[in-house]
Amino acid sequence: MFFKALLQASLALPLLYTTASAQTACNNSPSLCDKAYNNITHLGAHNSPFLRDSTTSFSTSGNQYYNTRTQLESGVRLLSGQVHKKNNTSGNSAWHMCHSSCDLLDAGTLEEWLSEIKSWMDSNPNDVVTVLLVNSDNASPAELGASFESTGLDKLAYSPPSLSQPPETWPTLQSLISNGTRLMTFVASLTPSAQYPYLMDEFTFIFENDFENETPTAYSCTPNRPSPLTTEQAATSGRMFFMNHFLYSVQLFGIQSPNDTYIGTTNAQTGLGSLGEAITSCTGVYSKPPTFVLVDFFNVGPAIGSVDTANSVSNPTGRRSAPAEVLQETSGVSRQQGSMFAVVVAVVAAISFGM
Ligand SMILES: *[C@@H]1O[C@H](CO)[C@@H](O)[C@H](O)[C@H]1NC(C)=O
Ligand SMILES: *[C@@H]1O[C@H](CO)[C@@H](O)[C@H](O)[C@H]1NC(C)=O
Numbered sequence: 112m113f114f115k116a117l118l119q120a121s122l123a124l125p126l127l128y129t130t131a132s133a134q135t136a137c138n139n140s141p142s143l144c145d146k147a148y149n150n151i152t153h154l155g156a157h158n159s160p161f162l163r164d165s166t167t168s169f170s171t172s173g174n175q176y177y178n179t180r181t182q183l184e185s186g187v188r189l190l191s192g193q194v195h196k197k198n199n200t201s202g203n204s205a206w207h208m209c210h211s212s213c214d215l216l217d218a219g220t221l222e223e224w225l226s227e228i229k230s231w232m233d234s235n236p237n238d239v240v241t242v243l244l245v246n247s248d249n250a251s252p253a254e255l256g257a258s259f260e261s262t263g264l265d266k267l268a269y270s271p272p273s274l275s276q277p278p279e280t281w282p283t284l285q286s287l288i289s290n291g292t293r294l295m296t297f298v299a300s301l302t303p304s305a306q307y308p309y310l311m312d313e314f315t316f317i318f319e320n321d322f323e324n325e326t327p328t329a330y331s332c333t334p335n336r337p338s339p340l341t342t343e344q345a346a347t348s349g350r351m352f353f354m355n356h357f358l359y360s361v362q363l364f365g366i367q368s369p370n371d372t373y374i375g376t377t378n379a380q381t382g383l384g385s386l387g388e389a390i391t392s393c394t395g396v397y398s399k400p401p402t403f404v405l406v407d408f409f410n411v412g413p414a415i416g417s418v419d420t421a422n423s424v425s426n427p428t429g430r431r432s433a434p435a436e437v438l439q440e441t442s443g444v445s446r447q448q449g450s451m452f453a454v455v456v457a458v459v460a461a462i463s464f465g466m
């Protein structure tokens with residue numbers, strides 16, 4: 112009886128994952144394998160480890176409803192997060208993933224977060240993943256590098272030919288995969304070190320538009336960082352375009368938190384201040400789509416829709432669809448989500464018990 116239920120549960124699995132030839136796809140599509148790393152658009156989860164879910168009591172400091180692993184399973188390929196130095200009561204310090212301050216939202220150590228990414232990458236060998244660390248307390252390359260080494264992520268990391276200027280061409284996804292260098296790591300900001308050649312200073316390789324947007328009419332394609340860089344200079348500098356696309360709402364005392372009431376439009380393909388329209392507009396400015404787009408609550412929209420359009424991907428494989436709703440403490444969505452995860456757990460249990 113019990114096994115029969117498990118068998119039924121395992122038949123439900125294809126509903127959660129799209130099947131087909133995941134082994135020949137790169138980042139969910141065979142059509143992306145031969146494209147250069149900078150010639151595709153990577154969906155980014157802004158503040159990936161900072162969650163607005165039951166684990167944080169739905170903290171308003173959270174930028175995502177689903178954790179890093181679910182983000183990766185759903186097609187997110189760029190993960191950003193802030194690294195802070197946290198002192199403990201015995202006078203020691205450790206590097207933690209914290210939002211603005213470790214008192215506000217502490218998502219655990221850098222090492223734990225990198226382990227989560229390493230574990231997903233180990234079981235998904237045809238995917239190229241990008242990590243962007245905001246270096247809030249000026250960690251040195253050696254301090255950051257220690258966590259890459261202890262988790263083994265350094266072994267998967269790509270090192271550019273030069274740490275002081277962008278390469279003329281970036282490798283294709285397939286060559287990164289074949290070479291076993293499927294992790295791109297950027298740090299904002301860092302004085303590069305030849306001993307840690309995979310830790311790339313973000314603004315040497317990337318330029319960003321403004322991220323401080325509080326109304327849906329405020330988005331701009333104009334370079335904001337590194338400063339000063341004109342649109343013309345940015346376009347010819349060889350840097351990749353990183354498009355921030357998220358909206359803040361302003362609380363008392365000017366404190367900013369993600370605007371979750373407008374997120375359905377912010378992450379949509381069309382509408383005032385939508386991701387889809389912003390990509391189209393910036394594609395016009397730079398004559399190519401942004402290499403990265405960074406969003407809050409990636410599952411809403413869903414944001415991946417506009418990214419697939421930018422990449423001309425119509426049949427993504429090996430991807431899970433997270434529910435596209437806003438997650439709220441008391442909503443039915445979180446309960447449904449709970450039972451969906453229960454099914455997955457049951458199936459995994461069934462597989463590991465050899466049935
Ligand atoms: C990348 O895009 C440029 C045009 O922007 C093109 O000339 C080049 O062939 C492309 N390379 C690859 C490998 O995708
Ligand atoms: C941690 O300790 C160092 C020196 O002991 C101090 O400079 C720093 O401000 C402390 N950081 C926090 C967040 O308390």
Ligand SMILES: *[C@@H]1O[C@H](CO)[C@@H](O)[C@H](O)[C@H]1NC(C)=O
Pocket residue numbers: 199200201203204205
């Ligand atoms: C403080 O940090 C050190 C080094 O990370 C660790 O060994 C120790 O257990 C921590 N102590 C407390 C009280 O958390």
Ligand SMILES: *[C@@H]1O[C@H](CO)[C@@H](O)[C@H](O)[C@H]1NC(C)=O
Pocket residue numbers: 282283286287290292
């Ligand atoms: C792949 O590795 C080889 C040997 O280390 C190196 O010469 C080549 O440049 C690498 N290719 C890419 C795309 O990184």
Ligand SMILES: *[C@@H]1O[C@H](CO)[C@@H](O)[C@H](O)[C@H]1NC(C)=O
Pocket residue numbers: 325326327358359360361370371372373
């Ligand atoms: C979110 O943005 C929309 C559009 O500007 C605005 O109408 C709404 O009041 C904002 N929500 C919050 C919570 O600030």
